[in-house]
Amino acid sequence: MKHVAEVEGHAETRVRMPTRRALAKQQTRAKVLAAARELFSTQGYEGATIRDIAAAAGMSTGAVFANFADKSELFREIMTSDFDAVLVAMSDAAVRGRTVDDALLKAFSAGYAFYRGQMPLVRAALGLSWSCEDGQALRALPTMQDTIELFAEQLALGVERGELSQECEIKLRSQMLFDNYLANYPQAVFGGWSLEALQARSRDQIRVILAGARRG
Template identity: 40%
Template sequence: MTDTVVVAAATTETESKPRVNRRQVAKARTRIKVLEAARNLFAERGYDAATIRDIAKGAGMSTGAVFANFQDKAELFEAVFSDEMAALSEAFTAGVAIEASTSARLAGGLAAGYHQVLDHLPLMQAMVARSWFQPEDSDKRVREFLAPVITTISEVLQAGIAKGELRQDADVALLSRMVWDIYLSNLRRAAFDNWGIEELTPHAAKQMDVVVAGQLAK
């Protein structure tokens, strides 16, 4: 009797695993659909005008399915932001991975960043706009999403100091933020002056030359 119970339990456990895995896969697929629909709607309408109902409709599911994956619209927006920043961080990392001067490496990072976002610039605009009005706790999490990009910039500057290109007392934290602020400010050129990668790349290169020139080792 005991052996029968053990075998039956083992069989039940084995049979339940595929069902659990299928549920997990289905939930993951639902989450991806919701994120993609939200991403498109935030880009089209901005944060305030995008509703959970319309996001659910865009994903082809009920609002209940959205709330099964995200607590509210703010959490959904943060998830979209997190994904975008992760992709942007990868682009920056690839862009600076060249054997060149500090200025050229920074310019390479910015150019790669522009390649990453220009095809969905309205979404970046929505993110920047939302960042001015989100609650303090949300702002802290957004800064955490941005941290890998800032770290990549900092590492380039630190490498420049180690190679003797930049002053030993260069304020890496300040310079890193300045480079990021320049990156964002140039997106206004893309949004309002119709600048593409052909205009942004040389412009960013000149800006990085100016930034680095003020920190050259003597």
């Protein structure tokens, strides 16, 4: 709202019209995104067509294309907002951890809790991330690297608190934590694992990965 307060007098009347139009455009995009999310979840990425998404949003395919270049842009937009939200949830959870193990487990759990009930969408994202063209855009999202950074920060805090040794190879270890964090999603997707099962597995994985780094 800060920028609104700065606009005064006649300047305000100038900006009002485009803002309203932008708002309408925003609402159209939100409607398309909600319909797309629903269809990706029920039909998979390949199964959901722009035509179906348009119909579900109550608009023409032309109106959808006026807002999004193609299906992959739609999917990327959904993933981007989800990834941002899940990273915030994971960071908030990690802060509440008392030890490095606890902080990492809380972060993992926050991620799994976020996607609970959204496994078809996760499955579509995992598949797409491995494909040549569409995957490029997904893996270029900075949130992927930021999540590894979050794990690295927790390890650094563990070193500061004296829980982990100075030579604990933070970079490699945080990458491995991320590998294992991701590897549990297929378990949830294909094995129908519960949140509790994922947490129990995560706790063990974190222990194994940190075992060689403890001070002792």
